[in-house]
Amino acid sequence: MPRIGDPAPSFTAETTQGPINFPADYVGQWVIFFSHPADFTPVCTSEFMTFAAMADKFAAYNTALVGLSVDGLYSHIAWLRTIKEKITFRDMHDVEVKFPLVEDISMEVAQKYGMIMPGEDSTKAVRAVFIVDPKGVIRTIIYYPLSTGRNFDELLRVVKALQTADHFDVATPADWRPGDRVIVPPAGSCGTAKERMAGDTDGVECEDWFFCTKEIPADEIDRAIRKK
Ligand code: BEZ
Numbered sequence: 001m002p003r004i005g006d007p008a009p010s011f012t013a014e015t016t017q018g019p020i021n022f023p024a025d026y027v028g029q030w031v032i033f034f035s036h037p038a039d040f041t042p043v044c045t046s047e048f049m050t051f052a053a054m055a056d057k058f059a060a061y062n063t064a065l066v067g068l069s070v071d072g073l074y075s076h077i078a079w080l081r082t083i084k085e086k087i088t089f090r091d092m093h094d095v096e097v098k099f100p101l102v103e104d105i106s107m108e109v110a111q112k113y114g115m116i117m118p119g120e121d122s123t124k125a126v127r128a129v130f131i132v133d134p135k136g137v138i139r140t141i142i143y144y145p146l147s148t149g150r151n152f153d154e155l156l157r158v159v160k161a162l163q164t165a166d167h168f169d170v171a172t173p174a175d176w177r178p179g180d181r182v183i184v185p186p187a188g189s190c191g192t193a194k195e196r197m198a199g200d201t202d203g204v205e206c207e208d209w210f211f212c213t214k215e216i217p218a219d220e221i222d223r224a225i226r227k228k
Pocket of ligand 1: 037038041042043044045146147
C-alpha cells in the first residue's frame, strides 16, 4: 500500500479520455487521483458532478483530476453520458466530465493503490484520494467510506496548502486558508530561538520558541502558486 512520500505506483490503462500512463503523463502537474465505488450510484454521481464543476478551479492551481472505479469503460461512458443528459444535483445540470475515468475491471490498479478495503467491501473501491506532486510523489492520502461523499473545497484547500508549504517553506495550521497566518519552521538553533522570542525576527511572531507564525497575504500566495 503506497504511503505519503512514496513515488505514485505507475500503471497504464484505458480511460474515458483515451489511454493513460500514470503518473508519467502528469509530470510537471499536480494530480488528484481518486477512486469511487461504482458507476450509476448516487453518492458517486454527486461527487463527479461536483468535481467536474470545480475542474477549472483545480486547473488554476496546475492540478489535474483522474478518477477510477473497478467498472469497465463502456459502463463509465454510459454513466457519464447519463449524468450530462439527465441528472441535476443542487444547481448543477448538463455537467460534462472531461477528466479521465480509468477502467479497472481486474482491480489491478485499485489493489496497487490500496483502494480495496475488504472490511468495507471486497468488490468496490472505497473513496480514496491521492494527491500527487509534479515529480510523481504522493503528498496526501485521504480515505472516505462508501457512504460519505467527499468535501471538494477541502481537497482544493489541501492542494493550496501543499503548494504554499513548498513555495514558502512553511507549514499551515488547523483550518488554514490562504491569507491566514502560516507556521514558520522550528528554530534550528538556540540563537534563533532566542532571537525569535526577543521579537528580533522580521514579521515572525512567537507564542513560544517552537510556535512561531508569520503573515503571507492571500494575494501573494495566489501570485506564487496560481498557474501562470
Ligand atoms: C453511492 O455512490 O451512492 C454508493 C456506492 C456504494 C455504496 C453506497 C453508496
